[in-house]
Amino acid sequence: MKRLVIGAGRKAAKPVRWREGSRPGTGRSGFKRMYSRFVTLRIRPAGREVRQSVDGPEPPECWLLAEWPADQAEPVQFWLFDLPADTPLTTLVRLAKIRWRIEHDYREMKQALGLAYFEGRTWNGWHHHVTLGSVAHAFCTLQRLARAPPRHHAGLSLYRIVRELQTFLATWTGVCPTCHCGIPTPAPT
Incomplete structure (x- = not known):
């Protein structure tokens, strides 16, 4: 060449x-x-x-x-x-030249968003973990691109953001978006 x-x-x-x-x-x-x-x-x-x-x-x-x-x-x-x-x-x-950006994003997902910390044993569990990590990364990227301080999300850790997104997706559809298992609804009090 x-x-x-x-x-x-x-x-x-x-x-x-x-x-x-x-x-x-x-x-x-x-x-x-x-x-x-x-x-x-x-x-x-x-x-x-x-x-x-x-x-x-x-x-x-x-x-x-x-x-x-x-x-x-x-x-x-x-x-x-x-x-x-x-x-x-x-x-x-x-x-x-986009390779640098891909490697940077992957490193950020592994370190800051916990992509490397999955210890499950099932495909559905791994897929669920990767999906939520990817959604959290997209959310953080959009916040960074907005260039405005995320005041309405102040005090939220990345872990909490992932949990909030998981709860939102589950309540919106009534099932887990990854494994399609039914989400139990709390009993009325």
């Missing part, structure tokens, strides 16, 4: 900015702009493993995306995409 990109030349590399960084910088929002130069080529993958996994006479074309920063003598990272031929370069770069 590297030889293909080097063969295309440094002039084939186009600058792309994919997001604002998390550190202070000179961008419009006050954060460092994340950008680099990228080369794209349409290729047909080769190799024994590729040939064995393809049903037709030859594998379909795919995108080869290579990051080639201006201060580097050769490309530094490579990605293959099976997206359509008319996919814009900015979309390819954004998808390639």
Whole structure:
């Protein structure tokens, strides 16, 4: 892959900015702009493993995306995409660079929301745990994006938020949204 990109030349590399960084910088929002130069080529993958996994006479074309920063003598990272031929370069770069965000969110879910603390033994229990953790993460992300202090939720821990969401979902439907078990209703007093 590297030889293909080097063969295309440094002039084939186009600058792309994919997001604002998390550190202070000179961008419009006050954060460092994340950008680099990228080369794209349409290729047909080769190799024994590729040939064995393809049903037709030859594998379909795919995108080869290579990051080639201006201060580097050769490309530094490579990605293959099976997206359509008319996919814009900015979309390819954004998808390639989203890995950091996914890893950050997963680490946050494991540490802050307790995703790693499941000790059950059933599929339904695990699915229930992961679903509530994902909903809690979505809630926290929306609160963070609102940029307003969550005054009406002040004093709620993440554990309490998960419990509140679980109670809301159960009372709204009358059954657990994950395992579809009936939720017992309290006896009238």
